Amino acid sequence: MSQQPHAFDFETGEVLLLDKPLTWTSFDVVRKVKNTLRIKKIGHAGTLDPLATGLLILCTGKKTKQIDLIQAQEKEYTGTFRLGQTTPSFDLETAVDADLPYAHVTPEQLLAAVQAFTGPIQQTPPLYSAVKINGERAYEVARRGDTAEIKSKEVTIKEFELTGINLPEVQFRVVCTKGTYIRSLARDFGQHLGCGAHLTKLVRTRIGEYRVEDALTLEALEALRPPRREGEETRPPRQPRQRLPEKRAGLEFYQASSPPADSAPADPAS
Template sequence: MARRRRGLPVNGVLLLDKPAGLSSNYALQRARRLFQAQKAGHTGTLDPMATGLLPVCFGEATKFSAHLLDADKVYRTRVELGAITDTGDAEGEVVERRAVPRLTEADVEEVLERFRGEIDQVPPMYSALKHQGRKLYELAREGKSIERAARRVKVYDARLLSLADTAFELEVCVSKGTYIRTLAEDIGQALGCGAHISALRRLATGSFTTEGMLTLDALEALPGQAEREAALLPVDVLVDHLPRLEVDAVAATRLNHGQSVRVEAGELAEGETPRLYRAGAFLGLGAVTGPQEVAPKRLLSTVAD
């Protein structure tokens, strides 16, 4: 007999403004407790030092969270020059200090240009990537260093916001898998003085921005469950970049039973993944398997026949 899941069947997406000092998982669990939700997951880890946008998926939304893991991100960061730390940020130990040359905005812009576009980046030891089943940061804390292969990432834009004597602020738009700490370290090396970050804030993930974000304190201040759930975005916002396909009640029932259906698929080509709706209600995702034929791919379990 299956165990009954504790909590409420909450479904939707919360745009959480993660505070500094909390791990993404700890922030997630606090949000889950506030909503008394049966199931929750986040869509991309933020370092404990980092703040900003952490989309949290509840219930059925967790089925589609992978679409945000692959999304581009926007960050604002403060880069401190002249000191290299073992973690790449201000929470680590300084392992080397160097003199900082007198830099102009033109000097920094010249170096930033080298990091725009596709670049190779070696992931940091202080990361959640795994080696032989263990997270790299666990090995790093034991004083171990594992050789890591460089990965191809993309920096769509790196915009200089301000420049002081030994620091500058930067706003970057990057592809998935890009480490801002490593980017700052590499820029520091190119400037000849080394660098680490002292602040990091995520401003966007895919189509989501800081608009509508809520802090844990703001959620806690809401009077009740109904008000908290009203703050959630609907599940299908996670896949609103995919084409939309309406089906009738008969087709919806067949899809829900795992069967393919004949539909008017319009311009959809074989292999595409449409969002499926019946009378405006989101059903989940389908897969175009042939001319005018769609099979179920990932449906909501709450869909009624």
């Protein structure tokens, strides 16, 4: 169901598929789209972590009424678990806090772990998540160094397969229900194997019938910017600001430990 840009009517209502860039928050993308396309009413149908990429669905106009329906649909992800190391955030947002032996892990044990986490399972969301604790986001608690108890919940892993094994890394594909944390799955997978693990890559490839291969990039989105209406005041061009996603997304460690980019992307509010 590839989208045709010329058919968009954002003010009346559209379901817009976007391929979220790495380190952008879901709110970054919503704000960027809202300002670029001058849309009054817009929201996203399911958050993606800053260190995840892939399908982010935005609804505009009257289609915002479909957000809950879209959020409830099953999700598909691909990515990579790194065995033998754990992090407090269960991904690359925080530094490794434990190194554990993994050479003993056999293909048979990996398959058994996959089977153990297929079907209905109890899962505890990461402390570095948007789950609310006493009215406060859990990641706000975590980033100031405090701890809190988060209740486990039942989610369903409908499909779970390993698509590549090159220890200490394993590649996977997962189809799951709403509310599943793949970072928590990485943590639990490593605990089951007795070697620990954390998530190093995550791509959301599908939500229900919507697929990432049909999504627009933010660069392609720029081409959809509507012309100014006749008589509308033209503002002088402004200098693009540098994005500092680590200050909003809590990515200080990730940004510091990653190779420097050739150039910083434009501020999402531009």
